[in-house]
């Protein structure tokens with residue numbers, strides 16, 4: 001099997017280092033944020049040249065089946081014809097104008113019709129916009145200060161959402177956020193008891209999809225207990241569906257897991273790659289949102305709204321979530337079987353449409369103990385690297401994403417690549433695992 005080389009990517013990256021800053025995960029510069037973590041991975045490309053359907057081509061001409069889907073936004077496939085047509089038509093009419101476009105109303109009506117709890121929808125750009133607005137709305141609704149969130153839960157880069165010690169953030173900004181373990185409603189109750197009448201909201205993704213560690217679905221009854229506790233104590237229940245949204249259920253991942261939040265944050269897949277996010281909520285939360293001032297110059301861009309209408313309509317027409325759940329299950333069942341044939345135990349966690357992978361022969365991967373400085377080291381990371389160098393774009397520390405564009409032929413090709421990559425790591429590690 002051909003092993004890819006990335007000379008052009010790497011020389012472009014050398015140029016980037018001189019003119020683009022980095023971040024804690026990429027202190028040498030040239031790339032920042034979530035795109036920076038893969039730059040240091042062995043054999044990883046840095047820049048793409050084109051994309052189509054489930055695949056992209058890097059600047060060296062290598063083609064990859066993409067299981068990162070731009071970290072979630074790509075859900076129908078890159079350059080999807082109906083999506084791009086909707087964008088083109090709206091761009092011709094106008095995008096950023098001194099008035100909103102009627103498509104804003106159309107999109108809000110569609111979300112209200114589609115999402116079980118939604119009586120209204122507010123639009124913005126990135127996922128951190130609705131998560132931020134949701135906690136402001138929770139505070140406005142309750143007159144209380146504190147927010148309960150899950151340890152390791154990610155809601156964006158606004159200072160209150162960042163871990164202690166993150167550069168440029170203040171301890172005060174985190175002081176009203178209390179983190180509790182996932183799947184522990186008892187702990188939620190004790191936090192409420194310790195902070196009587198002071199908890200405004202509980203925010204969590206619909207299941208636990210942290211970076212680095214295995215993903216965890218809710219235990220039976222978890223969400224129903226959380227919902228009951230929040231109702232009893234007048235706490236606003238917020239689901240951060242920015243990552244999982246539309247990959248479990250078009251009506252919200254809360255419908256998939258059988259509970260009713262007050263607010264849901266959507267982002268990523270809503271625009272199939274065009275910049276749009278949304279906060280939706282119940283009538284009971286409408287007045288609180290009316291009391292919060294929150295906006296942005298680009299919040300009213302009409303083309304991404306037209307795209308979101310096209311994306312949701314297409315996902316509904318083809319029953320997108322069911323097909324992604326099915327192909328994710330098929331992909332990972334095949335990978336597990338191939339791993340076994342090489343003597344490896346591939347552990348799959350999370351939703352099948354957003355699978356997290358880890359070769360469990362290595363009980364404690366370096367990244368578990370060293371955090372981000374252990375990134376791209378060890379057996380699992382090496383297998384991922386071997387897959388990437390053969391054309392299956394995986395990442396070693398993050399959940400993956402399935403789109404409706406991933407075909408049977410993609411799965412078959414991925415299994416062939418995985419097979420060759422397992423043989424390659426066997427040559428590196430022999431019988432050590």
Ligand SMILES: Cc1ncc(COP(=O)(O)O)c(C=O)c1O
Pocket residue numbers: 125126127128129131154155156157205240241242243244267268
């Ligand atoms: C669950 C979740 N919430 C919020 C965000 C923040 O979204 P954005 O990076 O678009 O601000 C992300 C981004 O990865 C996310 O996964």
